[in-house]
Amino acid sequence: MAIDTATDVFEEHRPVLMGVAYRMLARVADAEDVVQEAWLRWSAEDRSDVREPRGYLVRVTTRLAIDRLRQVRTRREAYVGPWLPEPYVTDFGESVPDSAERALLADSVSLAVLVVLESLSPLERAVFVLKEAFGYPYADIAAILDRTEPAVRQLAGRARRHVEERRPRYEVDPAERRDLTERFLAAAGEGDLEGLMALLAPEARLIGDSGGLTRAPQRVLDGAEKVGRFVVGVTKKSVSALELRFLEVNGGLAVLVLSGGKPDSIIQLDVADGRVQCVYIVRNPEKLVSIPAG
Numbered sequence: 001m002a003i004d005t006a007t008d009v010f011e012e013h014r015p016v017l018m019g020v021a022y023r024m025l026a027r028v029a030d031a032e033d034v035v036q037e038a039w040l041r042w043s044a045e046d047r048s049d050v051r052e053p054r055g056y057l058v059r060v061t062t063r064l065a066i067d068r069l070r071q072v073r074t075r076r077e078a079y080v081g082p083w084l085p086e087p088y089v090t091d092f093g094e095s096v097p098d099s100a101e102r103a104l105l106a107d108s109v110s111l112a113v114l115v116v117l118e119s120l121s122p123l124e125r126a127v128f129v130l131k132e133a134f135g136y137p138y139a140d141i142a143a144i145l146d147r148t149e150p151a152v153r154q155l156a157g158r159a160r161r162h163v164e165e166r167r168p169r170y171e172v173d174p175a176e177r178r179d180l181t182e183r184f185l186a187a188a189g190e191g192d193l194e195g196l197m198a199l200l201a202p203e204a205r206l207i208g209d210s211g212g213l214t215r216a217p218q219r220v221l222d223g224a225e226k227v228g229r230f231v232v233g234v235t236k237k238s239v240s241a242l243e244l245r246f247l248e249v250n251g252g253l254a255v256l257v258l259s260g261g262k263p264d265s266i267i268q269l270d271v272a273d274g275r276v277q278c279v280y281i282v283r284n285p286e287k288l289v290s291i292p293a294g
Contacts, residue, residue: 009053010042016054016134017061019109023129024065024122026085026114028290030072034064059144062130066122076118080212082220084280085114086287087249087266108133109251111280112270116166123147124159131156168270168277177253180271185244185255188235193228200224201275206231211284227279256291263288 017038021031038061050056076083090109107113108129117125126145130136138156142149180199187195206227208216221227243258254268266288270278282288 006043006047010039010057013054013057017057020058020061020129020134021065022088023109023114023117023133024062024069024125025072026118027072027287028086028088030068031065034061034068037064055140055144058130058134058136062126062144066126069122069125080210081216081218082207082209083115083118084207084209084282084287085111085250087111087254087268087282087291089291090248090251107251111250111268112168112278113163114250116163119166120159120162124155124162127152127155128159128163132160168272173271174253176274177269177271180274180276181246181253181255181269184269184276188231191232191236193232196228196231197224199276200227201273201277204276204278206279206281208281209284209287211286213285214283216281216283231279256293258293261293263291263293266291 014035017035018031021034022028025031025034038057041060042057047053088109117128120128123145127141130141130144131138136144138149138152141147141156142152145152147155184196184199186192187199202224203222204224204227206217206221208221210216217230221230242264243261245256245258247254247256249266249268252268254266256263257265257267263285265281265283268280269276270280
């Protein structure tokens, strides 16, 4: 296989490899490092015996991601304040025309699901990602992980039960999310606490991730009143100096907050039954590096 052809083959499969690595690691830089290492191995490999490049590359990427996940676990244990995945700009609308497949991919990369996946073992997470997000048969996953098929089925069962027990019990309708996000921003910008309270579910939560590097709540805020008062308090002080833009992050609508033309935070709402269920705010500057300001 010529060098140019090897490069072309790898680039063809790069989106899938990045999708696997990001779902495994929930951090863009870590995922990019893993994909780059997969490229180095692919480019140095004697590829004459590789009959299925995609299968080979997914196997290498998955194993590298498992190793990297084990390394970064200690780093996350020392994290300051609540932890959220690094926002990942997606655009499933054009790249994935099938609506059912698009919904599945969006759900598997959502902030809520990625938070739950953090509590799985690296092997359980790999099985869940390959099976639920990419539809790999158990036999193929067993080959990727060098495990028996019964062992993989057992891992899959444990992972699925764990995720189903802890994931949100609601589905986010895109049109409803857009409408509530716009109304939420309008009420926040006006300092309208009563208006915000009308939008928030009684048990609404706010999870802010700063990593201790910027200002954000150091613990999860529970309850509509706490969430509403915090949002009003923050926007009163700074809303006039901020610019807001909509973009698709982790498969759903989000708001990019710009300060001085630079990304300041990403805000995303989970909504159901006409109310905001959860407010995610990512302010850690290290997690906003990959977000385009333009």
